[in-house]
Amino acid sequence: MKRKHYAALVVGAGIAGIRSALDLAESGLKVALIDRRPNIGGVLAQLDHQFPTDACGMCKMLPLTSRDSSSQFCMRKGLFHKNIDILLHTELAALEGDPGKFRASLRQRSTFVDATRCISCGECARVCPVHVPNEFDSGLSTRGAIYLPVPHAIPNHYVVDLDRCTRCWSCFEACPTDAIDFKYAERKDFRVVAALPDAAARTDLGAWLADQNFPLVLAEDGAAALRALEEERTALLLLDLAVADVDPEKVMRRGLELYPDLDVILVAGPGDQDRAEALIQAGARQWLARPLERTVVRWLDHHYIRTVSDVTHELEVGAVVLACGFDCYDPAQAGQLWGRGVVPGVVTALEFERMCSGTGPTGGRLVRPDGRPARNLAWLQCVGSRDPARGADYCSGICCMFAIKEARLARQADPEAQATIFAMDVRTYGKDFQRYRDEAESRDGVRFVRTRIHSIEPDPEADGVPITWMDDDGTLRREVFDLAVLATGARPPEGSDRLAEAAGIALDANGFAAAPPLQPARTSRLGVYAAGAFNEPRDIAESVIQAGAAALNAARTFKVHSPPREEQAAPAPEYRDVTREAPRMLVVLCDSCPTLRTRVDMPSLAARLGGLSSVVRVECVQGACSAPGWQAVGALAEELRPNRILIGACMPYAYVPRLRELGAQIGLDPAFMDVADIYTPTFPGTATPGTALETEVYTALAMAAVKLAGAEPSPVLGRLPVTPRALVVGGGLAGMTAAMALADMGHDVCLSEKAPRLGGMAAAHHTLLGGGDPRRVMEDLAEQVMRHPNIKVFTQSRIMLSMGRAGRFMTALATAEGPAITVEHGATIIATGGREVVPDSYGYRVHKTVLRQSELEARLADGSLDTGALGGVAMIQCVESREEPRNYCSRVCCAAALKNALTLKERNRDLPVYVFYRDIMSYGFSERFYTEARGRGVLFIRYSPADKPRVSFGQDHRPTIAAFDPVLGRELRVTVDLLALSVGLEPGDNEDLAEVFSLPTGPDGFFREAESKWRPVEFLRQGIFVCGVAHSPRNMSETIASAEAAAQKAARILAHKDVVGGRVTAQVRHSLCSLCGRCVSACAYGARRIDLERGRVEIDELLCQGCGSCAAVCPNSAGVLTGFKDEQVLSVIDAALAEPTQPTEATP
């Protein structure tokens, strides 16, 4: 088999996998994207709402440049990119070889439904007698054994769940297109030889398999079996180890010798199972227990059908990205602890999300199990997270935010809903999370209760879910809720151990992919990278960043290790000019599917179409989507040389690449071709056959025909040569990481740093939580950057001025020595970092006993602090943080406090250490350090922002901290030797830079990315990217990930010779334009401006996304959109109205 070559294989087509694949594809690399599910989208396929917009928004990840390479519609429905091959229902079976030249074996499980035939009409599901819980609705609805895995995918084909199928053949008989294939006829080629010494067993087997259509030879001993094998080609050998005359191993070896792909299935009793295992090592497939039961029929059926239907793909790939996501913790694993199954109204978060979905099982209504509206709702946090007893000494990092989001959604669904969140800590550590939470509390009235609900006890008396907890003042409270939502945490995906084995990577103690310190995208195997939540639970934004980092590493591996390959670029097709010709349209109708043929009079339809003035020929072909059908279309086009081609078929989107090929073949711009969906109206149950249906089909075609008649060629506009150099602003960890990444990929980099030395904030770290030597890392990195031939470093430099657009910017740098220099670059990365806050509270700068955590860390590292002589250390978290004006969590301070507390305890076991905190933000795997600190006796005392700790100082400057302890229920006073303040980070002086580059900043002064979840390292202004603390507070590992993600985005531009926009863009008819500027304010992409000097509206074709808002607001069509001219749209409307399917009221 010839191996297909790809730059990278991406395993997992959830959001991280899609992001990695798109990142690689957009930089021109070929990617294979696989997922073991039958659909893309991962868990997000089920989720309709994401904060902060409370909408979906996944489509915001679609490429904005070179748009025509990709589909441009809802990404939850599907994704098409010319550089991405998607294989679904496919798993990685083995990965061999070395980085740059891996050999990947993929196993694609058959769905038993032929995608080229299935028209998704649903007849099969209607007749299926099986009803099992539907995974898509988290079991809240049922599905058949043949079903649509997700209701919205494009293309969407039915799938057979073989394990649930009773093989009743109802679907097979119901399918109008013969798409379901259980390979029944082919069974006659699947010869089975059964060597069974026991006569009764032979008789039984013979009887059981009598009507199964398999050629069966029953052999009573080894010799007979050998004879049978020699006789004729055999597919399966059922070999009882009790065969005595010939050694069973000999029979097996002969069989395999004759037919290398023979399936040898052993039958073993209790005594010879060890022998069976040994023979499996020698080539047998598996063993079954003696005596054989009737179930062997079902087993053989499955075995056969898998053997003949499943496919193996062999690929050669440069690098591998594992983006296998996570599974939601199943609370049933803890039995009835949370009342699952015994208390009605206990749901998981995923079930709740399905309830919120307008297309979900309840149509978006929140209902109790008894059908009454659910108004009083509770969320139980940390179900399966932060629970070492249940194998999760980590925080899932996502549940606090999704619980808050769900609470807000509940309020939106029902304004009377009351939401209560039970949580130990509310971990709002991400960008803008704190404000979202505050808004939930103040605006939506979400109640936060500080406790962990350990269990839910059933109570038959209660009208709902009874929940009992201890309040802060020590009283036992009980409340009955309509619904209790279990905020189930993240667990490694099922089968990750198998995958790890196949991919040859190590897993960590939690079962996620192990990552080396400060190499967030790496795994234990070189050339194999982890994206998304596969090496630590992450939310969408961080998964997307992590996916970018993984993509960068994969691209770098491919670039460095892959043998150079001759890539012959396809020549740009040449199209003949048909704009001056009268339309001559070829109409091809695909009539292979009986739904159309039996319901619509095809000759009559063809005759009506032939009556359209632009149509010169109407032809029917069989299976336009199949290879022969498409060849027939091509032959017609060759013969007729039409200047318009309209195809009536199903699934128009599937034809996009084919139209492009056909265009090249006959020299016709694909803008003059279209595919109209004529099948959907013919689905059974949608319309009755007859004139009305025929008219509906005709109208669909006529509308497309008149639109095509008025079509214009659509050349790609906005082609701009790229300057292959990046400018990186900021020489800290983020800037240096990004610079190295780009330089390694062969791009020139200009790195500007305002300080005299590289290093930035991270250079001040001495230790890391969990070990590692950040100083060494930073020094090495700075040295590599300085020595890299592709990087030019300007220290003590400042950006003065910048202009241009993606592909070509001009930026003026002021340097310490000499005059300003001008840099020409194609992409820009902003990595200007931030700084530690200098507080004004708690006696800092007044008393030398008060330090910031960084200062404590430095004194612990350089040995100047004698921990043995200390009588006590206190720490206060969230100093001047998480409240206005700095209402955000800085992410690093809890980790710093834990790090210093653990170091203090390590050096002086008995030293009292007190941590006054609001919420400990030890998200992800850093949770274990929180567990460890508590285990070592660090005391954590929670305070609320309304009642902060009070600090007073004695004569000797020793601080005394007084605070209310909610656990003790009284005021606590401690006097210590040192007080460490966790102060958080603030952005650098970003205003000047923001102005120079026309970039927005958020309320806290950090740069405002294009979209917080889907485009976290991009700006709306294309070609400029942001990473590190300039974007938001983040630790070193997260900074590296974001820098690599930003570098990958920049590489996406730099890898191309020129940047191109899309074919559908707006244009201005200047002679008609009154310069009113409505289009300028209507443009959501900032692609339009009024050029005062020239007195006209100008469009940046690269920024224009062809949405048409401008054309809609322009009153006299001075603003037009390619392919959507008024004349076209009006004639389409006219065609749609011309043939009323129902009589309308006559108008004068």
Add this chain to the structure above:
Amino acid sequence: MATIARIDIDETGPVRAVQGFLKTLLARGGVDAVLTPAHLVPAGTVMPTLISDPEALERADPLSPAFPLNAARLVSRLTRGSTSGRHVAAVLRPCEIRAFIELVKLNQGGLDNVLLIGLDCPGAMTNADFRVFGLEGDPLERTREFLRAVAGGESRPGGRSLAGACRVCEHPAPEGADLILGLHGADLDRAIPVLGNTARGEGVLTRLGLPDAPGAPGRREALDALTARNTAARDAMFEATAARTASLAGLAEYLSGCVNCYNCRVACPVCYCKECVFLTDVFDYKPDQYLGWARKRGAIKLPADTVFFHLTRLAHMSTACVGCGQCSNACPNDVPVMELFRTVAERTQGAFGYQPGRSPDEAPPMTVFREDEFSEMTGEAH
């Protein structure tokens, strides 16, 4: 600083007094010319006239009931992209000011070099009526007669009805003007109060050295009474028009007199397109198209696109409609265009809480996108 001054009226009457005021303005107000309605020489109707010679102001008559066209577009021509540093004063009716402010929002004019002098509007006649009423006898005397009749509360001043638009006008005071000639409630034998309505207006007023007035006694009351009367008439008109145009068939009948001359759009002050889309190639149908329609429907009225034209103009311009009534004034076939526009505009403007011409800072609704708007249409309230 005087925010209210007065123009004293002697026995020559209010028009002469206003002429005197405009002369003072030319001399001391820092303006290079005045755009004002003036009687044409040697004879004819009243037309907006740009006057820089004080002598020529002898023919100015902004108080005349003539309202041949809405001057907003003329002011936009005088101000759009002006960099000369020369200033113009424009004496305008309230609906003209509102229309001009709409044009400014659409980049069709500028506020920098124009002093807007607004008239407390006594209403105007249609062109047809004014031709009968205004062109006999001493024109200035006719204006005085008209003003007296209006002040006396006559419903048919000079024996003629006011134009339909004026009868249903609920904004008879020039809210956006720099200076207001406070005619409402004024004793036109004695004085007209001049109100400084903006900082610029007050500055100019100070420079003119007019005698101070204690206020504009009776103005508020007169204005309120007029507004109340017109609003009641307006609501009755809305109801009648809405009933007549409630169905597509009703609308077609309503517009059945229309001959697609497009005069209404030419007369419309806020229709600002260089070339109307109905004159462009978009509506250039091929002969086949007409025949196709006729074949499919059996009969097709020509010219086609009559209802479509009015609906299109409603879609484009009804949010900006200031209710000046020039569309009806221009219609040769007495199609009640103003009534239709105002009735629809009431709802389209109401949908966005938008009042055209109120303030240049208020963006036209179609240029602003707010996520929370029309949640009943978009489905979800986020």
